[in-house]
Amino acid sequence: MPKILVTRHLGQQAMTVLENSGFELIVNPEDAAPSREWVLTNLSDPEVQAVCLMHSQPSDKVDEQLLNAANDNLRCVSTFSVGYDHINVKAANARGVKVGHTPGVLDDAVADVTVMLVLMTLRRVGESIELVRSGKWPQLPWAPFVNCGHSIGHPSLTIGFLGFGRISQAVVDRLLVFTNKTQRPRIIYNSSRRRDNQDEIDADFSKRYGVEVRRVEKDQLAAESDVLIVLCDLNPSTKDLVDKTFFGKMKQSAILVNVARGPIVNSDDLHDALTTGQIWGAGLDVLTGEPDIRADHPLLRVKNCVVIPHLGSADYDTRNKMAELCARNAIAAVNGDELLAEVKL
Amino acid sequence: MPKILVTRHLGQQAMTVLENSGFELIVNPEDAAPSREWVLTNLSDPEVQAVCLMHSQPSDKVDEQLLNAANDNLRCVSTFSVGYDHINVKAANARGVKVGHTPGVLDDAVADVTVMLVLMTLRRVGESIELVRSGKWPQLPWAPFVNCGHSIGHPSLTIGFLGFGRISQAVVDRLLVFTNKTQRPRIIYNSSRRRDNQDEIDADFSKRYGVEVRRVEKDQLAAESDVLIVLCDLNPSTKDLVDKTFFGKMKQSAILVNVARGPIVNSDDLHDALTTGQIWGAGLDVLTGEPDIRADHPLLRVKNCVVIPHLGSADYDTRNKMAELCARNAIAAVNGDELLAEVKL
Known part of the structure; x- marks a missing residue:
């Protein structure tokens, strides 16, 4: 059974979408950023095929370290943000990992x-x-x-x-x-x-x-x-x-x-x-x-x-839309479909 | 020669309008609210036919005291504001004094x-x-x-x-x-x-x-x-x-x-x-x-x-427009013309 790793609870609207996907979920149980170790360990699980992660959480930086720790079946890094400067897209793509993001909705x-x-x-x-x-x-x-x-x-x-x-x-x-x-x-x-x-x-x-x-x-x-x-x-x-x-x-x-x-x-x-x-x-x-x-x-x-403290997209409606798009990108990747919004360099 | 009393410098744009009116001006020389006494004394000058005054200056409250102190030739109280809750309009009108204000421009x-x-x-x-x-x-x-x-x-x-x-x-x-x-x-x-x-x-x-x-x-x-x-x-x-x-x-x-x-x-x-x-x-x-x-x-x-501290109309363009309208209301009154914007109860 493919799994989707979720580094932070995405709100009820998006979590329902993930739950209804039929895939198994590994969700950070804390209402706080997980440790880097938690992210890396769970990414090494060979059934984890996609990860929903955050822009502004140091634990979630997608660099060589994270990509090396990930299992070979990882298909998608789906960020809850439009910006992807925390992601080494080139290195991800070189390993066959697609990068999803959330443009448009914010x-x-x-x-x-x-x-x-x-x-x-x-x-x-x-x-x-x-x-x-x-x-x-x-x-x-x-x-x-x-x-x-x-x-x-x-x-x-x-x-x-x-x-x-x-x-x-x-x-x-x-x-x-x-x-x-x-x-x-x-x-x-x-x-x-x-x-x-x-x-x-x-x-x-x-x-x-x-x-x-x-x-x-x-x-x-x-x-x-x-x-x-x-x-x-x-x-x-x-x-x-x-x-x-x-x-x-x-x-x-x-x-x-x-x-x-x-x-x-x-x-x-x-x-x-x-x-x-x-x-x-x-x-x-x-x-x-x-x-x-x-x-x-x-x-x-x-x-x-x-x-002001980076409030650009900080309203409930928008964050719910971002969370849902983040979830749907991950699900699409695991299903072998095109992402709804993929970062293409 | 009719005079116009100005309780506060109105900025160069409006002061030029007043200077070009041909009437004599009595302008508060301080960059501060005048004393109540200064206002009342100058209003008693029989040649003062109009006064340009402020909303938020205690010295400028148009009440029975001020109207009693004014000379009989006063024709107009022209306020640099759209609001006129500092003016007893009824009492002013009863004495034949018109009240001008600055709607629209703000x-x-x-x-x-x-x-x-x-x-x-x-x-x-x-x-x-x-x-x-x-x-x-x-x-x-x-x-x-x-x-x-x-x-x-x-x-x-x-x-x-x-x-x-x-x-x-x-x-x-x-x-x-x-x-x-x-x-x-x-x-x-x-x-x-x-x-x-x-x-x-x-x-x-x-x-x-x-x-x-x-x-x-x-x-x-x-x-x-x-x-x-x-x-x-x-x-x-x-x-x-x-x-x-x-x-x-x-x-x-x-x-x-x-x-x-x-x-x-x-x-x-x-x-x-x-x-x-x-x-x-x-x-x-x-x-x-x-x-x-x-x-x-x-x-x-x-x-x-x-x-925020009552910033509604506080931009330079708008304040200049208000000042000019305040000046023109006073000038119109002294000329015996209709005010450009008169408070009518």
Whole structure:
């Protein structure tokens, strides 16, 4: 009887799907990350043909060690995440192990958080919450421009995206309703490479959104964006992509929102850019080194920076959909079917 | 030469409008609220025909005392706000003094903050910011449903409004792009009274938004809303309107967002509703007693409540528009013209 290893209880909805698959389940009984040893030992069970695992659990890192520990019948590593930077996909595939992930189902949830962070950062809400909490509201001088932020409805705003996949497009759908009705915004983006039919692609986007949409090179993206949203993959070419040089080209009135992966933005350089007024503010759902972010982290001491703990996909509906897709990828693999969503390099 | 009294510098854009009016200006020279005495003394100047004043400055309260101190030539009290609960409009009008305010120009800014607070409250962002700031991110157990909130894209969501004027309608414009694409949301609202042609009005709204929109009585609004947004005027009939009884009818999964005036929601009852799990969360841009809210205010110690310091209209573009409208109302009055926006009871 094939078995599916589950490193963390996936919620009732997805567990029911797994139970109904007819396969035997080995489920981490704790409501906590298992030990690395627990994962490796169970993976060596020759009947384990698929494993459902987590992005942010050190025990679940799919590296050479884990793949060497796994039995030869393992067909699938199914991660409960869209990102797969914790998985050595090439090494897995070389052993005939498919990698499943959960794209698509979290686009809306991440887009919601992105728009929220754009508004929070433009309006300096992190700073304001702290002001209220620390009892300084009574001392807040009232005046016409005290505590003011920038408006998302500012005329002719330029909204920039680093990465222009499904989530970025879902963000555009949402952001446009907030923007100026007469002097419309402009969307610029940078994607990994210019396509041969780039002009045609951009014309299609422009038509779909009713505003100018255009791919630009990184320097232009940095220089012209009023709101810069990071939504690209993390890979060697995007690590530290937003660094000192990049910030040096940005507008002083611009904001940065990172909802992708921490290391795409260099934390030290961001700190300098915020404290020297090189940019106006930042909103971060992700941060290099997370979750190991201590209270004395320099970016937590910067007023014009708001940090939330990787909440992008954190709503019940979305997590249930991710869990179910994670389960169905594993089941499909054991059945010898195509995965519903496979990482293909 | 008629004079216009200005109790607080209105920013360069509006001050230029005032300077170009040809009238003499008496401007509070301090970047702070003037004394009450300064306001009263200057108002007694027989050439002062209009005063531009502030909502949240105790010196500027337009009561019998202020009206008695004013000279007989005063034609207009022009407030830099849409709300006029600091002005005794009836008493002013009885003396032939018109009251100007700044509606319309802040609708978009307040609607932006409303949507932001809805998202923040559904996703428990206030609590998460505090978790990060206090250094607890490293201890946050990672699990599929830890730190999860509710989704604005939940199927068949019911969005309720207390008050359904221009700002509420601007909120609907924005919120609908976030909602479920197949199982569409429903909008219900309560307004002060049922109109004779209410069904027709609601049919028009439903057509405009492409979802069901319907006026309901308060009990139904409380019972059926998943997201309840307070956007009505503060007046004797709405003070404490959202109280223990109201909360008692709400869903345990519902959230409350108040972006109108603090006293519409009873703070003690809200505190009880949040701490006993009668409702799921609250997002407040306004709070009874503001700005005198100390760090030990009970609502600041409740995890599922996020409070921001009355930022609704606080963006530079909007404040400049409000200042200009405030200036133009005063100038119009001195010229003997209709105000651009007059409070009419």
